[in-house]
Amino acid sequence: MIKFKKKYLVFLICFLWVLIGGKNNVLAVNLDRIGGQNRYDTAVKISQQYWGNSDYAVIASGCDYPDALCAAPLAKKYNAPILLTEGDRITTVTLNELKRLNVKKIFIIGGTGSISKKAEYELEKLADTCTRIGGQTRYDTSVEVAKYLGSIDDKVVLVSGENFPDSISIGSIAAYKSMPILLTQKNYLPNSIKDYINGKNINTTYVIGGKGVISDSILSNFNNIKRLSGEDRYSTNIAVIKEFMKELNLNTVYIASGENFPDALSGSAAAAAKTSSIVLVNNSIPKVTKEFVLSIKNSMSCLEILGGTGVIPYITAVNLLKEDTSGTIGNSGKIICIDAGHGGPDSGAVGPTGIMEKDVALAVTLKVGNILKNKGIGVVYTRTNDNAPWSNGTSADLQHRCDVAKGASADYFVSIHCNSAESSYANGTETFSFYSSEKGKKLAKCIQEELVSKLGTYDRGIKTAGFYVLKNTSCPAILTELGFISNPNEEKLLNSDSYQNKCAEAISNGIIKFLKNN
Structure with a gap:
């Protein structure tokens, strides 16, 4: 969640999921x-x-x-x-x-x-x-x-x-x-x-x-x-x-x-x-x-x-x-670091009926990872569950997310969130990249277009921002807000397994479309 008041609190991420693929297979090993x-x-x-x-x-x-x-x-x-x-x-x-x-x-x-x-x-x-x-x-x-x-x-x-x-x-x-x-x-x-x-x-x-x-x-x-x-x-x-x-x-x-x-x-x-x-x-x-x-x-x-x-x-x-004989991770030769926003004691935004942003973000993240794995694309997760010894919410913890991507030599960083606002009527989907990242802007555009098309949500646009994970990753990064969990209608959708599948398919399609052209 990126609130209008610019509050962005994330706790320490301790889980790294590495996919090591040979010519005909991809192996998933969770690094915790x-x-x-x-x-x-x-x-x-x-x-x-x-x-x-x-x-x-x-x-x-x-x-x-x-x-x-x-x-x-x-x-x-x-x-x-x-x-x-x-x-x-x-x-x-x-x-x-x-x-x-x-x-x-x-x-x-x-x-x-x-x-x-x-x-x-x-x-x-x-x-x-x-x-x-x-x-x-x-x-x-x-x-x-x-x-x-x-x-x-x-x-x-x-x-x-x-x-x-x-x-x-x-x-x-x-x-x-x-x-x-x-x-x-x-x-x-x-x-x-x-x-x-x-x-x-x-x-x-x-x-x-x-x-x-x-x-x-x-x-x-x-x-x-x-x-x-x-x-x-x-x-x-x-x-x-x-x-x-x-x-x-x-x-x-x-x-x-x-x-x-x-x-x-x-x-x-x-x-x-x-x-x-x-x-x-x-x-x-x-x-x-x-x-x-x-x-x-x-x-x-x-x-x-x-x-x-x-x-x-x-x-x-x-x-x-890593298999030395492979030379690349995944058939595409690219590694995507997928970041499920918040986690542990940090719930992120909480909807009217108690649905937590961290749970929605994690569910969609894992679904995105599975789709990309099946396409032979290497995947790194910043977390794969909610059971982690979290630290405080300082910039050091945000940096840790960036370190996960850097340590795995990720090519792109995708952070998944749900939005929130004081007004329960606020709605729609938006995707951010860092101000000066041209590849980040292109990746954000591909993902935003697929999300709006697949979900039928209000298009809040492709935006730039200086969020820590966008600024400090060693690779082009984007942050997408799937919808407003503070909106009763969108909260209900975001908590739906079928809707989460649509989100994951859209994000994956956007990533794949971007990779084909870059």
Whole structure:
């Protein structure tokens, strides 16, 4: 909605839908980002996405990894999110999230050198019980966490306590399989680990990492060793996932940075709940990682990005999914970024009977995308549903929409809205482009003409404006107002599935007509 008073409020868009087409097919994979301003904020947003409330929460240090490496199985047992905090205090965002969750019991992972007594006192005020699980060393802590898992089955995981990538690779898998994660040194198995496994009927030990990480010399204490490793952390990550692929639900796959631990650690609890795994990436995209993702993309519907754009840029995720041999996305070689106006807590305009602009815009957007996909045109969505960890309504959030288009190398940007006015008699359709965008004006003309012809609405014209998304996209952009949701008659039409189909057909026809001539 663009009101006459020039009010234009949009919240953060976190969903990216990428269509990667070969010569004869188009594949849709939804790219969903859960990321905050920092690691603590990202952990909270993951919690908000997957937990409405929780009696339990796991608190780990966001400053250093050792004590946190074994936390995922504990979180899975108690269906708890993993939240991060600084060592000597509980961050405000974490405190607020614990209150929102209405937790009854908090587990602190690690000794006072990891999370201080002062921080523990803060947590004790929020829950009925606050239990610290820690030992004198990181290795002892892994044993104490394992004890909290109760009686184990016949499998354990052994990872290096000297670095984080291998434990992150196995974390979500160990969690949903209820396998304790034990930490060791390269050439010395700590006594606490020896004591823990002594007398237990462990039939399989998964050793994560090569001999340069965990030497064979310490493995005589275990039975039926199965080493999962590769040339580096990324190939080890893929080796781990492949080992358990038959048990995984690859409908949703998570990606996190392989260069730092916090986002993957927090995400491991969510991935475990989905019986999924975390794929580690970096900006250069390891060959082994890309080959694996491409091999499973037919079974994927969502690639969940953990962390902000500063950690994993959109273009990294897009390139991870893109077939190198194709050369283009879609048969037309063009990518259209379709933006459903508003969303989440931002309803946009609301009609007389309560119909919300954000719902109409999303419904039409998805229909437009489906039509274009069937025509072999590449499509990027700024959102594909209303379930998103929205931010505030600042220009930074509008810029995020523009970043989605830029990250996917979109050729054109189409934003879909419903109009509103103080007068209930205001009616009709209008389409905007930026003042100086000649291609934007041509695209707006094609779409406006098709909408007016198809819908039979009053033609309010093709206009120019300085709206943020028109001005700041890296490609020609238009914004179309389908009708006035404040008008009772048009509200009823806009809420109709058949009318939404007409809107989508008209917008798609306008885009296709424009592409044929440009």
